[in-house]
Amino acid sequence: MIPFSILDLSPVVEGGTVAQSLANSRRLAQEAEAQGYRRVWLAEHHGMRGIASAATSLVIQHVAAGTKSIRVGAGGIMLPNHSPLVIAEQFGTLEALFPGRIDLGLGRAPGTDMLTARALRRNMEASAENFPQDVVDLLALLGPVQPNQKIVAVPGADSNVPVWLLGSSHYSAHLAGMLGLPFAFASHFAPDMLLSALQIYRERFQPSQYLDKPQVMVGVMGVAAETDEEGRYHFTSMQQSFVALRRGAPTAFPPPVESMEGLWSEQEKIMVEHTLQYAVVGGPDTARDQIARFLDLTKADELIISMPVFDMEARLKSVRLFAEARAALAA
Template identity: 40%
Template sequence: MSTNTPFSILDLAILKKDHDASDAYSRSLDLARHAERWGYNRFWLAEHHNMPHVGSSSPTVLMGYIAQGTQRIRVGSGGIMLPNHSPLMVAEQIGTLATLYPGRIDLGLGRAPGTDQKTAAVLRRGRMETVQEFPQDLEELQQFFSADNLDAEVRAFPAEGLTVPIYLLGSSMDSAYLAASRGLPYVFASHFAPNYFQQASAYYQNNFQPSTNCPKPYLIACVNVIVADTDDEAQFLASSFYQMALGIIRRRSYPLSAPVEDMDQIWSMQEAAALKHMMQYSFIGSQATVKAGLENFVNRHKIDELMVTTNLYDHKKRLYSFELTAAAIQSFQADHLVNNHA
């Protein structure tokens, strides 16, 4: 394991029960400001549509909001779902952000719709085949950023010539193949799609083709983390996360609700089993418990960077969880450094 494994945040601007999107955005910015002080590397925002309790339907707008309100932390899309958009418009929007906030903007790209199929059809104006055009759209997008595009009939301003890091996101094998062949960093959504994580990450690492901007594989894994002073408190707080995540199984959008003592009053046995399988890459407990779990995860899978997502009802407890998470990661990094010099 690297002694300085970066750690970052994925945020969806989840709405709390009986609160609006404005509250969610304010909490996201407050988190980003604290995260900057605690040593987090990036703050990424995901694209979702037609979900009343997910506030990140427009990640590029939120990226500008977060970047303007912070000073150093990198801000990015985790991700922009490229089949929903014109590569030209993505280049223009990200190029604008990269011009406003030089050296701080990341472009994470995914091929999933980030919504249901009916909404995807509206987004894509009925052209559902755009998902099959993802490799070509990626190449077109990269060309718009290239300084070599100056003689093209269609150019993207102010993106042209800017160096904006591009990351491919995935939850199956498809993006692992593409990221490896194109020499791009790869981000796996292990926080909700564990089934292909080991296969995809191993394929990517073993078949990576070096590129100018990425000479060796760079694997980021996203995981759920909830830390509190004790294991019992963390498990109690996690019930808010479980209630929200039930929406994935029930195909509904649920807000963040207050924690409960007994989840068995809310979910069925089948739902509980399905959710725990889906969320198997979750690290919930005290700082010591989470430190041990994350250290083992990083070492076992040769993770280059951790991306953490934490959804708690109480904003102060959510901040505290992220603070303890940073301390846990920094602690096992320090242990590794000491062991290397022993």
């Protein structure tokens, strides 16, 4: 059975604090480690009241320091927001602190609204256009020092931190295939190009020093609970969060509600349900069956699950139930 991993945004819940969110991220990773997950990734977002992982490298360090064996990484670093040299130094440092446990997923989007993106990037167009070259430069900075190399990342050089490309469209599928890198598709919030992007990546993959064959990770939103009803109840937090985001007014992560009636328009309901069409929500049997169908559809090599649950104990239970679902699928 393929490995399961977790994507964590360090959610800041209503009435909670950033400190509590970061402590919860560590607890989540510890539970994931105990349950046999392969990796926990943190995501770079900026200016979001409900997300505490903006300083992603620092949160990775915090989580990795609280665990012993599980891989910890970025899912991802939005590279156009940063100098490749700075990222090489940060992840070279992380690799020195936690040898063999650090991953670096790279995205091309800003991870925020356009106004905040301008504050981060300074030059929006040049940053996005330079993405392929920035990836190549970063790979070189993380690799062995070459003769006459003028710029060396210290730490970073020869750390060989595994680099993934992340995408929600065809762009990074093409680039990951061309560079021979592993590819993770953001199907947890961008379902429309999933299958075509995976086809492009697999067809255009060129064996490299990093991989000899394509390696695909796919994402889902997931809430596993004791019953289908309980799962749907907890999932209303994510539905409310998406409605607020689409309205341009993101909030702290809201508590679940008994019904979404009156909280979204019919158009918003259609939009959210379309966006989250691959979400795995329900009791153990439902979660197992939905995962099986999704993996059969994508033929993925790894599944990464984002678990948007307001209550921390319910979130930890979801981690355990998904691990049990994986074991049942492997049996």
